[in-house]
Amino acid sequence: MTTELGPLQQPASPLVWQRQINAGSPVERQGWRITPQSESISLHWMGGRSPFGSLRAGLVYNRPTGLLLEHKETTEFIPIPDVTRLAQISLWALALLFLLLPGFVNRRRKTGNG
Amino acid sequence: MNELNNGFFANTVKNQSEAFDLLQSLSQTARSSAVYSEPVEKGDYTLITAAEVSVGLGYGYGAGGGSAPGKSEGETAEGGATQEFGGGGGGGAVLSRPVAAIAIGPKGIEVEPIMDVTKVALAFFTMVGSFFMMLGRMRRASRESE
Numbered sequence: 391m392t393t394e395l396g397p398l399q400q401p402a403s404p405l406v407w408q409r410q411i412n413a414g415s416p417v418e419r420q421g422w423r424i425t426p427q428s429e430s431i432s433l434h435w436m437g438g439r440s441p442f443g444s445l446r447a448g449l450v451y452n453r454p455t456g457l458l459l460e461h462k463e464t465t466e467f468i469p470i471p472d473v474t475r476l477a478q479i480s481l482w483a484l485a486l487l488f489l490l491l492p493g494f495v496n497r498r499r500k501t502g503n504g
Numbered sequence: 505m506n507e508l509n510n511g512f513f514a515n516t517v518k519n520q521s522e523a524f525d526l527l528q529s530l531s532q533t534a535r536s537s538a539v540y541s542e543p544v545e546k547g548d549y550t551l552i553t554a555a556e557v558s559v560g561l562g563y564g565y566g567a568g569g570g571s572a573p574g575k576s577e578g579e580t581a582e583g584g585a586t587q588e589f590g591g592g593g594g595g596g597a598v599l600s601r602p603v604a605a606i607a608i609g610p611k612g613i614e615v616e617p618i619m620d621v622t623k624v625a626l627a628f629f630t631m632v633g634s635f636f637m638m639l640g641r642m643r644r645a646s647r648e649s650e
Binding site for chain 2: 399410412413414415417419420421424426427428430431432434435444445446448449450451452453454457468470471472473474475477478481482484485486488489491492495496499
């Protein structure tokens with residue numbers, strides 16, 4: 391069930407990105423068919439090519455998204471929460487708010503005084 | 505679990521096609537099997553672990569050629585034959601972090617999230633630092649307005 395990725399083609403643009411939802415090998419337990427799903431983002435840079443050399447780079451980010459449960463005729467999707475990422479984003483957002491807040495307050499104070 | 509581990513790696517590439525194969529191997533990481541482990545049976549339970557995986561790599565390759573000067577003027581090295589030289593190298597990094605453990609048992613299917621305390625603690629200290637910066641800036645601004 392895993393999605394086969396084709397060979398890299400020489401693209402028109404030096405930077406190519408791709409987002410894919412992949413399904414893993416299904417597991418059958420207690421009458422349930424469980425298919426794990428993941429999301430991958432690939433970035434390929436095929437720049438700097440000349441007859442004398444080339445420079446290429448690639449980046450792949452792959453994360454689990456959830457489980458697809460199938461039982462007889464019912465289908466259910468259980469998401470896999472990434473609590474670490476959620477906590478990090480919340481704390482970083484709070485940090486950004488703290489950094490921007492004094493500037494905003496000072497501007498309002500100056501406008502009020504003027 | 506996949507065979508990838510956290511860390512950096514370096515590789516020698518002999519030619520451009522070998523380097524291209526190295527970049528092609530990135531597509532292996534984009535598969536679902538890189539994220540989910542093989543199911544492990546333990547009693548009535550089946551366990552699967554899920555991890556976030558990121559891989560980055562880059563390489564460069566260069567070649568050049570020319571005729572080396574000989575012993576006397578107008579004579580080139582090795583009977584006047586031109587020589588070509590080339591070389592390349594690459595490097596990359598693999599990062600993987602466990603996200604959740606999936607347990608399939610008599611009670612049903614349970615997804616247990618895994619928290620990376622170190623990463624959350626670092627983000628928390630960043631937040632605390634920016635909070636104190638905010639306090640300092642506001643105190644300075646109120647002093648200036650007085």
